[in-house]
Amino acid sequence: MKKNKTETEQTIQNLMEKARQHFTEYGYANVTLEEIAQEANVTRGALYHHFKNKKGLFLAVFEVVQKEIGEHVEAAAAQSNNSWQQLINGCQAYLEGAVVSQNQRILLIDGPAILGWDTFRKMDEKYSMNSLREQLQFMQERELIKPISVEAMTHCLSGAMNEAVLWISDHSDQKDVKEEVMIVLKHMLESFRNR
Amino acid sequence: MKKNKTETEQTIQNLMEKARQHFTEYGYANVTLEEIAQEANVTRGALYHHFKNKKGLFLAVFEVVQKEIGEHVEAAAAQSNNSWQQLINGCQAYLEGAVVSQNQRILLIDGPAILGWDTFRKMDEKYSMNSLREQLQFMQERELIKPISVEAMTHCLSGAMNEAVLWISDHSDQKDVKEEVMIVLKHMLESFRNR
DNA sequence: TATTTTACATACGTGCTGTACGTATGATAA
DNA sequence: TTATCATACGTACAGCACGTATGTAAAATA
Structure with a gap:
């Protein structure tokens, strides 16, 4: 099920939003990509598709x-x-x-x-x-x-x-x-x- | 082979010196305790004996x-x-x-x-x-x-x-x-x- | 001399990152 | 219309580094 462009951007947007929340609240070192991905309702695979790494x-x-x-x-x-x-x-x-x-x-x-x-x-x-x-x-x-x-x-x-x-x-x-x-x-x- | 007090302090001194070198040169995240311990001629076990953690x-x-x-x-x-x-x-x-x-x-x-x-x-x-x-x-x-x-x-x-x-x-x-x-x-x- | 404490070494478990690979779907061109 | 490719993920695995539990020899202590 391929998403259209807007949905893709939504995924990225979502990931960044959740990431921002977690980074601000707990600090970079205390945040796992798993947490962020979960909150954005995707897996780490998706995250690594859109971003090079943590x-x-x-x-x-x-x-x-x-x-x-x-x-x-x-x-x-x-x-x-x-x-x-x-x-x-x-x-x-x-x-x-x-x-x-x-x-x-x-x-x-x-x-x-x-x-x-x-x-x-x-x-x-x-x-x-x-x-x-x-x-x-x-x-x-x-x-x-x-x-x-x-x-x-x-x-x-x-x-x-x-x-x-x-x-x-x-x-x-x-x-x-x-x-x-x-x-x-x-x-x-x-x-x-x-x- | 138990070292006397001065030698113990020497070990600590050594560890801290090597640690300082590595931290300044590569940054905390890019330094492993293994490296530091090796350069100080001890194992990580010794390090963890003298310091709580990284x-x-x-x-x-x-x-x-x-x-x-x-x-x-x-x-x-x-x-x-x-x-x-x-x-x-x-x-x-x-x-x-x-x-x-x-x-x-x-x-x-x-x-x-x-x-x-x-x-x-x-x-x-x-x-x-x-x-x-x-x-x-x-x-x-x-x-x-x-x-x-x-x-x-x-x-x-x-x-x-x-x-x-x-x-x-x-x-x-x-x-x-x-x-x-x-x-x-x-x-x-x-x-x-x-x- | 018996016992405890110190100063390490060794071995192991675990979490988290990154990567390789698989898969489904939409886009594109023949 | 169909074959091919690219995209957007998911899954599974490997490895590193941390921390911890356990072992051991020597010194301190009683």
């Missing part, structure tokens, strides 16, 4: 999560036409996006270890860091920020936010903590400002 | 690495008696310590994923973040830095440095890149300064 499945899920957050950030930035406000909006949106639904586990904990540093780095550069870097670059060209290495600023800010995400998601009063982080981030950004 | 061995190695860097940071800070200089020295020492001999793989990549977030966090708080937090706290009490959440500053700075470490260690011209990072860090720190 890592491949994780990679697919990882990309989706990163894309989601990336879009969330872009949307938040687009709500203002002031460069500084865009930057700040983007940072805040990133914090929110990464914290919700335990995304941090896939993004920041398992991601680097499972994908390997180089693969992870490429992904992170492509989706997550890129918009930040471009924004900083853009602002530096207009002399809104000091002539400091954009790369260095990007990495330091990105790192600060990632650690902040992990810290925030570990707290019950996430809202308060997030505000504290935003204050710190604003200070940091301010230190780059040309005055 | 994770336990990793944890032991992880602690050693963190302790090493922590001491390196403290020593660097102690070279000045000016609070600001101590802070900057500490940051620089941390960058250097984490970059050398691929420590980042154990510390920042595998650490969180293998130990689990909560365990990792406790370790990191205990060894790595603590001196930074205490320094910031100390300086804030003397009104050298603004009344911003010390916790938030600590996490953001720590995150910035960790990401910076990974970025630096990915570059051939580590010295130049490290200097760029230090410039950024100094700006960030400056933004916390009370003026």
Whole structure:
């Protein structure tokens, strides 16, 4: 019984959804492909047909999560036409996006270890860091920020936010903590400002 | 053939050394306990006698690495008696310590994923973040830095440095890149300064 | 000297991954 | 219309690596 294209895509969609749930809840190492396949009502054979291996499945899920957050950030930035406000909006949106639904586990904990540093780095550069870097670059060209290495600023800010995400998601009063982080981030950004 | 106490400790020492080498070079998942045991001239039985399991061995190695860097940071800070200089020295020492001999793989990549977030966090708080937090706290009490959440500053700075470490260690011209990072860090720190 | 504890080695079971192979069904071309 | 091929799975198997149970010799202890 051959399924038509939409049903095939549905199978893939299903597998990725269940995989995402399990990876976020239990962590990559504590999840078996059998579980995922069962919940998607197929066997591991189907899974291996659509994905190269366990890592491949994780990679697919990882990309989706990163894309989601990336879009969330872009949307938040687009709500203002002031460069500084865009930057700040983007940072805040990133914090929110990464914290919700335990995304941090896939993004920041398992991601680097499972994908390997180089693969992870490429992904992170492509989706997550890129918009930040471009924004900083853009602002530096207009002399809104000091002539400091954009790369260095990007990495330091990105790192600060990632650690902040992990810290925030570990707290019950996430809202308060997030505000504290935003204050710190604003200070940091301010230190780059040309005055 | 029972070994005396020193020889026993030597066995443990040996296992941990080889384990550290393998973990840093290939990553936790790509290392088998058989390899480690063989290189230490014992069987896996000996390994399991001294360590609870693979994770336990990793944890032991992880602690050693963190302790090493922590001491390196403290020593660097102690070279000045000016609070600001101590802070900057500490940051620089941390960058250097984490970059050398691929420590980042154990510390920042595998650490969180293998130990689990909560365990990792406790370790990191205990060894790595603590001196930074205490320094910031100390300086804030003397009104050298603004009344911003010390916790938030600590996490953001720590995150910035960790990401910076990974970025630096990915570059051939580590010295130049490290200097760029230090410039950024100094700006960030400056933004916390009370003026 | 008898007994327990330590420091290993050996042997085995088990879970999970990946792979090879089988099969049914829809698409395609002669 | 039929023969052939590709797709989308399922099934069965192999192997690796972990952990555990058990054995053993030597040192510590009583």
